[in-house]
Amino acid sequence: QVQLVESGGGSVQAGGSLTLSCSVSGISVRSAECMAWFRQAPHKGRDWVASFFSRTGNSGVVSSVRGRFTIAQDEPRNTLDLRMSALKPEDSGTYFCAAALRSEECAKMQYTYWGQGTQVTVSS
Numbered sequence: 318q319v320q321l322v323e324s325g326g327g328s329v330q331a332g333g334s335l336t337l338s339c340s341v342s343g344i345s346v347r348s349a350e351c352m353a354w355f356r357q358a359p360h361k362g363r364d365w366v367a368s369f370f371s372r373t374g375n376s377g378v379v380s381s382v383r384g385r386f387t388i389a390q391d392e393p394r395n396t397l398d399l400r401m402s403a404l405k406p407e408d409s410g411t412y413f414c415a416a417a418l419r420s421e422e423c424a425k426m427q428y429t430y431w432g433q434g435t436q437v438t439v440s441s
Contacts, residue, residue: 318343319341319343319344319416319418319429320341320342320343320430320432321339321340321341321415321416321432322339322340322342322432322433323337323338323340323412323413323432323435324338324340324435325338326412327436327437328439328440329404329437329439330439330440330441331404331405331439332404333402333404334401334402334403334404335401335404335437336398336401337399337412337414337435337437338394338396338399339396339398339414339432340394340395341395341397341416344418345395346390346391346395346396346397347371347390347392348371348418349416349418350370350371350372350419350420350422351368351369351416351420351422351423351428352368352371352390352397352415352417353365353366353369353414353416353426353428354366354367354368354388354397354399354412354413354415355412355413355415356410356411356412356413356437357410357413357434358407358409358410359410365379365426366379366382366399367379367386367388367399369388369390369397370423371390376388385401385402385403385404386401387399387400388400397414401437404437404439405439406441407439408439409439410436411434411435411436411437412435412437413431413432413433414431414432415428415430415431416428416429416430417429417430
């Protein structure tokens with residue numbers, strides 16, 4: 318059974334940094350074709366933030382966080398990490414980790430597995 322558990326959220330001031338981790342159990346992170354981070358601000362939809370593709374090692378982030386956020390897979394720890402710096406109040410929200418095992422799911426951004434989320438609050 319695949320399970321994803323996020324951690325590392327918290328409250329920081331604008332300009333600060335946080336690293337979120339998505340701990341994966343049931344499979345190795347490398348066996349997930351793709352994994353991603355999404356975030357959801359209060360009363361808003363869930364937005365894509367970043368993706369990592371295990372087979373190629375390629376990654377991508379939404380333009381609003383480019384240069385500030387980095388997504389990386391840590392195989393020894395079996396986690397997907399999101400390193401966030403120069404945080405802004407608009408980065409606040411609940412951050413969710415997601416995983417898909419098949420390439421066709423990744424192509425459609427249809428993630429099968431989701432974590433419960435971790436809260437990030439950035440104050441100005």
